[in-house]
Amino acid sequence: YAVEPLRDGRSFSSRRVTALQDGRAIFTMSSSFHELEPGFDHSDPEPLDVPPPQECPSFIETIEERYGDAAIWHEWDALDVRYVGDSTPGGGMPDDPTRRARMRVWVKTTAALPDEISIHQAILAYLSDLTLLSVATLPHGVAFMSNQLQIASIDHVMW
CATH class of the missing domain: 2.20.25 (N-terminal domain of TfIIb)
Incomplete structure (x- = not known):
C-alpha cells in the first residue's frame, strides 16, 4: 500500500x-x-414495527433459501446477522414508493469485542457494506447474485 x-x-x-x-x-x-472530541450525540428511536432479533431468521438462512448453499455466505460467520425484511413484494416491509430500496437487519458480533474504539469503528465500516449490494438491486427485480450482473461496491460513504 x-x-x-x-x-x-x-x-x-x-x-x-x-x-x-x-x-x-x-x-x-x-x-x-x-x-475524537466531545460533541453532539444522538440516535433515532428503535422502530416499533420490527420484531426482536431472536424471532428473525439468520441472514445466512435467508440467503441460502433464496440463492442456495454456498461457502461465500460463511464469510460473515463472525457476525450474527438477523434478516428482518426488505422492500420487495412479500419482503415484509410496508410499501413506500418514495423509498423503494430498503432492508432491515439486526447485527451483532458473535464474540465480545475489545474495548477499543478503533476495533468498533473497523467493524462498523465492514458492516456498512454488508447489505449494500443486495439492497441496491431490490428496485430492479434482479437478485444481487444473478449471473446477469457483475456487481461490486466501489464507492460508498460513512460519516
Missing part, C-alpha cells in the same frame, strides 16, 4: 491510499479522519 498524506490539521486529516499489485494500482481510497 502507498499512503499519501493529503492534509494534517489540528482536528482533521486526510489520506489517499493506493493498493498496488505487481506495481500497478488496483484500488484507491480517500479517507478523512477527525480527532
Whole structure:
C-alpha cells in the first residue's frame, strides 16, 4: 500500500491510499479522519414495527433459501446477522414508493469485542457494506447474485 498524506490539521486529516499489485494500482481510497472530541450525540428511536432479533431468521438462512448453499455466505460467520425484511413484494416491509430500496437487519458480533474504539469503528465500516449490494438491486427485480450482473461496491460513504 502507498499512503499519501493529503492534509494534517489540528482536528482533521486526510489520506489517499493506493493498493498496488505487481506495481500497478488496483484500488484507491480517500479517507478523512477527525480527532475524537466531545460533541453532539444522538440516535433515532428503535422502530416499533420490527420484531426482536431472536424471532428473525439468520441472514445466512435467508440467503441460502433464496440463492442456495454456498461457502461465500460463511464469510460473515463472525457476525450474527438477523434478516428482518426488505422492500420487495412479500419482503415484509410496508410499501413506500418514495423509498423503494430498503432492508432491515439486526447485527451483532458473535464474540465480545475489545474495548477499543478503533476495533468498533473497523467493524462498523465492514458492516456498512454488508447489505449494500443486495439492497441496491431490490428496485430492479434482479437478485444481487444473478449471473446477469457483475456487481461490486466501489464507492460508498460513512460519516
